[in-house]
Amino acid sequence: MIPSKNPFSIIIYGRPGSGKGTQAKLLARKFKFEHFSSGEALRNRQKVGDFTGRKLAEILNKGKWAPECIIIKIWMDKLEEFKQKRNFRGWIYDGGPRLTLETELLNKTFEWHEWQKNIKVFLIDISEKTAYNRLTKRRQCKKCGELIPWIGKFKLFQKCPKCGGELIRRIDDNPEAIKERLAQFKKYTIPQINYFKKQRKLIKINGEQPIEDVFKDILKHVQ
Ligand SMILES: [Zn+2]
Numbered sequence: 001m002i003p004s005k006n007p008f009s010i011i012i013y014g015r016p017g018s019g020k021g022t023q024a025k026l027l028a029r030k031f032k033f034e035h036f037s038s039g040e041a042l043r044n045r046q047k048v049g050d051f052t053g054r055k056l057a058e059i060l061n062k063g064k065w066a067p068e069c070i071i072i073k074i075w076m077d078k079l080e081e082f083k084q085k086r087n088f089r090g091w092i093y094d095g096g097p098r099l100t101l102e103t104e105l106l107n108k109t110f111e112w113h114e115w116q117k118n119i120k121v122f123l124i125d126i127s128e129k130t131a132y133n134r135l136t137k138r139r140q141c142k143k144c145g146e147l148i149p150w151i152g153k154f155k156l157f158q159k160c161p162k163c164g165g166e167l168i169r170r171i172d173d174n175p176e177a178i179k180e181r182l183a184q185f186k187k188y189t190i191p192q193i194n195y196f197k198k199q200r201k202l203i204k205i206n207g208e209q210p211i212e213d214v215f216k217d218i219l220k221h222v223q
Pocket residue numbers: 141142143144145146160161162163164165
């Protein structure tokens with residue numbers, strides 16, 4: 001098994017529809033890695049009914065992003081929590097930082113925690129065209145919210161595999177919103193990916209393959 005002396009810090013990037021969330025969950029399950037996503041962390045932070053919690057709810061509802069200082073504070077607290085865990089083997093940052101200042105500070109964080117040895121930055125690479133096709137085709141359960149990607153077993157399901165609910169197209173999977181998300185990826189996320197590429201930490205994975213094959217390719221780098 002993986003020595004916890006050099007825990008893994010894994011960042012998974014990918015266009016919307018690349019299946020990065022699925023891969024992050026598969027990896028977390030296989031290696032008992034901690035899973036982190038900014039979206040989830042921010043939703044939890046809102047529940048604290050203080051000034052920042054209320055303001056976050058307000059700006060996120062308007063579709064704006066949280067400022068870097070908030071994101072960084074959330075990580076630092078979370079990473080300290082991971083550090084304290086007795087069997088900590090590593091953590092996965094699903095989606096990765098999206099702003100340059102965040103990326104630079106995340107790098108400092110690796111140093112601070114002495115986690116530089118096992119940093120892996122994956123890009124689950126799919127074309128814009130594939131992203132667009134997958135997002136317009138994927139479905140969501142009306143009842144429980146489970147997201148069913150087009151790739152994988154979607155084609156086999158008539159009903160939600162979890163609860164049997166009806167499968168519908170997600171409201172924000174309309175063509176305009178998808179184009180906007182792809183444009184944001186290009187503008188904000190690609191510069192961060194290039195940052196890690198320059199540091200020779202980037203591992204490109206062919207995301208056009210089935211989920212199981214993408215996972216196999218990732219595993220080659222995490223053993
Ligand atoms: Zn369901």
